[in-house]
Amino acid sequence: MYNKSQSSYSLEELIKSPKYKRHSQNIEKILSTFDAVSEWADVIGFLTRLSKALSSSSQFKSIPHKFLIAKRLAQCLNPALPSGVHQKTLEDLKPCMKSLILALLPGFEDEGNEYYEQTFNLMNKLCDIVGKEYFYHCLFLGIISSSSQRLYAFSYILKIFKKPNSAEEIFAGNIVICSRCIAASLVDDDLLVQRSALELLVSYLPVCYEPFSDVDLDIVVASAITVVLRKDMSLNRRLYSWFLGIVNENSKPQLKDYIKGSICRSLKKMLLIKEEFQKPYKILLSLLDDSRIGLIIVDELFIDILKSVYYHYNNSNIGDELINTVNMFLSMIEPYIIWSNIFHNLEKHHPQDNNDNKEIYQLFEFLISFIKITDEEAEIIHLPFCFYLMINKLNEIENYEKCNDNIMVYMKLLLSFLNRISKSSFKFTESKINELKTTPVGVYITSNKFNEYYFIKDYYKMQMSNIIDTYNNRLSSNNENKLNNQNISDDNPEYISSIVENATVDHYSYVAHCCLKKGLTIIFDIYEKYTTKCIFNKERVEDVLSEHHLQQQLQHTSYHNNEININEKSLESQHFENWKIELYSYFCSLIFEMSENSINPYKLEFVPVESDYIRNDDLNINKAVYQSYNNYGRKTFGNIISSQPDKAIPNWILLLKECCISINNFHIINSSLLLIFDIIGKKNFIIKEVISDYNFIIKIIEKLWNYLSEDCVSYHIQTVKLFLEFNKFVSSTYIIEKIISAYLNSKDNKQKNFNKFGVLWRIADTMINPATLFSQPLFILFDTLFSSDQQEKQMGEQWFKIYVKDICVCFDPLLQILHSSLITRKIEELEYENSSVMNYKYVKEINFDQVNYALECIISLITSLSQTYVKKLWRTPLKLISLLNKWDYLSKEYNYETSNVSYGEFIALTCILFIQSETPSNFSQDSKIKNESIQLQSEKLLLIILNFI
Numbered sequence: 001m002y003n004k005s006q007s008s009y010s011l012e013e014l015i016k017s018p019k020y021k022r023h024s025q026n027i028e029k030i031l032s033t034f035d036a037v038s039e040w041a042d043v044i045g046f047l048t049r050l051s052k053a054l055s056s057s058s059q060f061k062s063i064p065h066k067f068l069i070a071k072r073l074a075q076c077l078n079p080a081l082p083s084g085v086h087q088k089t090l091e092d093l094k095p096c097m098k099s100l101i102l103a104l105l106p107g108f109e110d111e112g113n114e115y116y117e118q119t120f121n122l123m124n125k126l127c128d129i130v131g132k133e134y135f136y137h138c139l140f141l142g143i144i145s146s147s148s149q150r151l152y153a154f155s156y157i158l159k160i161f162k163k164p165n166s167a168e169e170i171f172a173g174n175i176v177i178c179s180r181c182i183a184a185s186l187v188d189d190d191l192l193v194q195r196s197a198l199e200l201l202v203s204y205l206p207v208c209y210e211p212f213s214d215v216d217l218d219i220v221v222a223s224a225i226t227v228v229l230r231k232d233m234s235l236n237r238r239l240y241s242w243f244l245g246i247v248n249e250n251s252k253p254q255l256k257d258y259i260k261g262s263i264c265r266s267l268k269k270m271l272l273i274k275e276e277f278q279k280p281y282k283i284l285l286s287l288l289d290d291s292r293i294g295l296i297i298v299d300e301l302f303i304d305i306l307k308s309v310y311y312h313y314n315n316s317n318i319g320d321e322l323i324n325t326v327n328m329f330l331s332m333i334e335p336y337i338i339w340s341n342i343f344h345n346l347e348k349h350h351p352q353d354n355n356d357n358k359e360i361y362q363l364f365e366f367l368i369s370f371i372k373i374t375d376e377e378a379e380i381i382h383l384p385f386c387f388y389l390m391i392n393k394l395n396e397i398e399n400y401e402k403c404n405d406n407i408m409v410y411m412k413l414l415l416s417f418l419n420r421i422s423k424s425s426f427k428f429t430e431s432k433i434n435e436l437k438t439t440p441v442g443v444y445i446t447s448n449k450f451n452e453y454y455f456i457k458d459y460y461k462m463q464m465s466n467i468i469d470t471y472n473n474r475l476s477s478n479n480e481n482k483l484n485n486q487n488i489s490d491d492n493p494e495y496i497s498s499i500v501e502n503a504t505v506d507h508y509s510y511v512a513h514c515c516l517k518k519g520l521t522i523i524f525d526i527y528e529k530y531t532t533k534c535i536f537n538k539e540r541v542e543d544v545l546s547e548h549h550l551q552q553q554l555q556h557t558s559y560h561n562n563e564i565n566i567n568e569k570s571l572e573s574q575h576f577e578n579w580k581i582e583l584y585s586y587f588c589s590l591i592f593e594m595s596e597n598s599i600n601p602y603k604l605e606f607v608p609v610e611s612d613y614i615r616n617d618d619l620n621i622n623k624a625v626y627q628s629y630n631n632y633g634r635k636t637f638g639n640i641i642s643s644q645p646d647k648a649i650p651n652w653i654l655l656l657k658e659c660c661i662s663i664n665n666f667h668i669i670n671s672s673l674l675l676i677f678d679i680i681g682k683k684n685f686i687i688k689e690v691i692s693d694y695n696f697i698i699k700i701i702e703k704l705w706n707y708l709s710e711d712c713v714s715y716h717i718q719t720v721k722l723f724l725e726f727n728k729f730v731s732s733t734y735i736i737e738k739i740i741s742a743y744l745n746s747k748d749n750k751q752k753n754f755n756k757f758g759v760l761w762r763i764a765d766t767m768i769n770p771a772t773l774f775s776q777p778l779f780i781l782f783d784t785l786f787s788s789d790q791q792e793k794q795m796g797e798q799w800f801k802i803y804v805k806d807i808c809v810c811f812d813p814l815l816q817i818l819h820s821s822l823i824t825r826k827i828e829e830l831e832y833e834n835s836s837v838m839n840y841k842y843v844k845e846i847n848f849d850q851v852n853y854a855l856e857c858i859i860s861l862i863t864s865l866s867q868t869y870v871k872k873l874w875r876t877p878l879k880l881i882s883l884l885n886k887w888d889y890l891s892k893e894y895n896y897e898t899s900n901v902s903y904g905e906f907i908a909l910t911c912i913l914f915i916q917s918e919t920p921s922n923f924s925q926d927s928k929i930k931n932e933s934i935q936l937q938s939e940k941l942l943l944i945i946l947n948f949i
Helices: 011-016 018-036 040-056 066-076 083-108 116-130 132-145 147-160 175-186 191-204 214-230 233-243 257-271 279-287 291-315 319-331 335-348 358-370 376-395 404-420 430-436 440-445 452-468 476-484 493-502 505-535 541-554 578-595 611-615 651-661 666-682 694-706 710-729 734-745 750-764 775-784 790-803 808-818 848-864 867-874 881-893 903-915 925-946
Strands: 604-608 626-629 635-642 825-832 835-842
Touching (some): 018 066, 040 066, 083 116, 083 132, 132 147, 147 191, 175 214, 191 214, 191 233, 214 257, 214 279, 257 279, 257 291, 279 291, 291 335, 335 358, 358 404, 376 452, 430 505, 440 505, 505 541, 505 651, 651 666, 651 694, 694 734, 710 734, 734 750, 734 775, 775 790, 775 848, 808 881
Antiparallel strands (some): 825 835
């Protein structure tokens, strides 16, 4: 419950208060004993009791019987009494000193009034009587407790104090209470009070003498830095002078560690206060008005600022507002302040350190992801510089397992940097490079001995020093002389520094371009090293590739005379630790992101070879035979060569292919295949012929086929996506159908293979029309409907019922056979019962067996389905473009117009077309018999179809 304090009572209420009455009676009782004293020792006892009574009830703002108390104390100062009594009396009077000083201070209101000098002399006399230490103690306490008297107090202090010439001359007796006094005055609402407090600091307590302890200094600085929020130049000038230790005109301004540490500590505390989260950023922006202070402080606090933002964003409800504030803050400071700090922290926190550096990486990733960085300089220069540093650090890692936690966060940050780099940084034309070579800087940065890393380090060092050390900036004319001085070696650090300092934005942009270009080569090396060690557990990439070559010799997969040897053994999955899989995925993502840009360190080319080479069965030669199509659509075979000196396909590509076919882990296979498909799609690094050799195709299908089993349900959708993507880039999709057909025709595990193809069909049906892509395997399933083996026939019927969602799709390849472009007819009009009847005759021989097969399949499929499925034929519109084009022709021929033709309508008119199609007289008797069979089948199908209208 709230209790009203005694000091808040009015005087009348206080007098009526029971506690005050008891206090008054106690004082009165003590005063009455004075009349009974007979010896000086009794006087000391009286004074002790009086002092104790007064101090125990200090909460009362009014002293009872004060005139009598004053009279008795004056009597105790009688010269006839011993000095011990005098001393005890003065101790009782000491608590009144602060009030006495406060009562005198209004005399300093106007320096020209008649009481000013008298008040000044009286204050000095009091100081001499009670001693400086106690006098100033009371004065400082008065300043703290009475804001209305502060200006007068500082008027006296600034007049009486003298500027010190050494640290010993600073009055240190009350430095603790003095620090509190100054701190209270610096947050006063009165600007003149703040100015006076700053004047006291500058004149009497300069930082060059380090007058305060760290604790006291922090108290003063915490209040002092808030002064800048008033945006008053006179206050800021005094504050900056104190921070920089400017005592006189000859003082060299410098932010010493003594004051810098205190400013940083004070701002760190502010950054943690959620309620005033904008305050420290406003202070920092104001401090940046003097770069000798602000730049150093921002640089020192940069990580703490990020930590504060990250913490508040994730643990409070001020996230969005905080991000807006920080974005505004960062937009108002120079980009190199931010990026220099990022660069040096990345340089200092290596991912392979034993220390946990995840926090630093997470902070920078947070900065990149959530805070707007729209500055063009950052996207063109700073991000490539930091990216290059990170890639080099990554390349230095030898033991990935030891530091895998750090690397995961590090890779995420690396990808964030890469995604924010401007696309223009990846492009640099020859003409622009030649233009740069016209300057000394350009000649150096385009030479072979140029080192990007040292250039970047000097760049950030120079950028910071040019602002901070304003008294030591080098003039550009002097630097030009250094560049032209033949006596300075280009290996000299001074020469390199002058190169950096004279470089323009174009020079920096070119260096950034070089960083990205070299970074890509390093990425390939890192991928090779990591994959070799962590995925294949080998020391050298050559060991992996040579082992694969040996396996090819021992297990050579043949594709001769249209025969495919398939492996139906279940693949035993390889276990990898999660960090290995995740890190491998990051490396693949890194290569892909780089492939989106135009930088390419080499070029791959498909070179056709003679057919004799293909027939060569010498397995001692590593002869992966690739296939492609020439300009005339004819299949050609050949080799792939690169623009590298040895003309060999880069090892990282070979390793990538190896991960697809030699590793039995879905996550590794998935990441590897997706990378291959994505890069081929971007037409960079890899050409599609790389994945066109038969061995590779068969191995990939074998891997993916295994992941369609019921044991790998979680991988089914992604496996089907990989099937479909692979189909896009393989030169001949016929080989994929052929391999799947081989599995379906296999006598072993027929039911399992049917189920796997069913999974492939069902999921693919949600993405494409699977009937056009997998027509060969579909025909095998059609064949089961005619099988004499009841078990096999039942398997086929069940397959269509379980896995085919839209049965109409299965009719597409059959209808395409019936409407093949090879089937040509001419129209004839026949007279029948005095009327003209339209009739058709084949122009040339057709594949009657194939047509008959298609009709039989349709009939068998319809008869094996329920009525619900068959009736759906009349409700489902035709979608295949090639069939819709045929419908345009049929509808005109039979004068049958409809907006959306259904499968039922299309099949019905197709049957009528074949019923009316006759063989000409020049056709063989066998052809006529087959055509009659087709007509009978067409009539049968027509009756069945019409029966379900």
